[in-house]
Amino acid sequence: MSGPADRAWTWREAGPDDYAEQARLFNTCFGKQKSVDTFRWKYAQNPHGPALSRVACDAGGHVVGGYSYVPRRFLRDGEAILLYQASDAMVDPSARRQRIFTGLDDIACEAAGEQGADWAYAYSGRLSFNGFLRNGWSCIGYAQVLRYRFRSRRGLARCGRLAPLAQQLAPLLDASYRLRDRRLAAHGAAAAALTPVQRFDASFDELFQASAPRTGLVGVRDHAWLNWRYIDTPSRRQQCWALREPGGVGLRGWLVTECVDGNAYLVDHLARDEDARATLMAAFTSLAHAHGLHEATAMLCSHHPATPRLLELGWRAPRGRRPFRDVFPWIVRACRGAAPSADLSMERWHLADGDRDAEHMSA
Incomplete structure (x- = not known):
């Protein structure tokens, strides 16, 4: 000691x-x-x-x-x-x-x-945020929570004191959601193109090497880390999917989801190109709808290339910026003097929900 x-x-x-x-x-x-x-x-x-x-x-x-x-x-x-x-x-x-x-x-x-x-990093929680900032950490930006609601009651329950009154609007809102979601039928083929992943293998390493951003900072997603992070967890709450070329040979992308307690979480994904990313986002939205869930959520930075793909599908960005509900702070601390100051730009970090310190996304 x-x-x-x-x-x-x-x-x-x-x-x-x-x-x-x-x-x-x-x-x-x-x-x-x-x-x-x-x-x-x-x-x-x-x-x-x-x-x-x-x-x-x-x-x-x-x-x-x-x-x-x-x-x-x-x-x-x-x-x-x-x-x-x-x-x-x-x-x-x-x-x-x-x-x-x-x-x-x-x-x-x-x-x-x-x-x-050079750096330690974290998505800070509410209880420790101020303590981090007082101890040499810097908040360099935020990830926002995008949502796609299939049923309204969970969202209306967040209205605080107005929740009992707002709940009376649920039947009308749900009817409008059903009309909107008719177009999700067109994405059924995208969901059908996904195949379950039992274990990640070396072909996923090749995809990361080919598709990882060439500038900025991105966590390595090799098959050993993917298996540890999403398949070998004690809780085993995540589901992993592969998007392959017609014929099932080449790998176009992969997707990690978590469907718990009425919510579908977009945990992580990687796409070979933007066409594959659009297919993955459509497939995830369609999967969540097919499971009869209340809503789907994705925690992403505004500069993440998946953000515009989700907005095109009808997802909604938060109207406000309430910390730890609408947005979550990304914090870093220099571990040595040589840490480059350029890394303090949030736009250089390529992050997913799976990059936070949580075995699973749900409570």
Whole structure:
């Protein structure tokens, strides 16, 4: 263990024996029911490398805080680099106001810099956002939540005190949605062109190499990472699809979805060209409609090439910019002095919902 003598807590590197305590902390802090399997999967089984995982301990040696940086290979202007995603900042309620969160963040950031990483990054949550900003992080932009509603009641329930009155409009709105959605029948062929992916293989590596943006920063989507991120998760909530050339030979693109509790999430996708992207977006919308869901959502930056494709299909951008509902902040922290300032432009980051620190998109 190490830490200054005037600090009420010490820290050490976390290992497999700490998964149970990390799960306890996570469930306490976030009101979830995660098991040790989640932390073994996230911290030890990532094909891009093991997490820089740290725990804080009180004077009796009990774990009272946890924090990790999870590695991710990126391409920056086509060149391979390593970055780290901030993950699972947790402090036991009995040990708060001791600067454990900021202290562990500093420790993990320094370790990431020693590994050669320029940046740590995250889609920040509501509870930790201000703490991040006070500790050297910068919010460089936002991703917006696009929505396509098939039924109105869930959306009307978000109207706050006006919700009971607004719910009376549901039958009229649903009738208008049914008229609008008649055109989705034309996209049935796009959905039928998708085939389920049981495991990603090397052909998906070729697609990434051919289709990844040549400028800016994009997380590497090789088949090992795709299997780990979307197929081998403990919860197994995502569905993976391939779009192939006629005859089923060449790979035109892939799509990851999550359909839970009446909502369809566009988790991730990759397209060989814009025609393939348009087909994938139409197929996703048609799939969500065919499943009888309430709505479909996609968290994307305005400069993402899928955004105009979805808007053309009748999706709606948020009317407001309410943080953590309409838009979600993307934050970065320099891990070493050589971090290039050009990366502080949000337009250089190519992101999907699957790039956030969440095993699954639904609650």
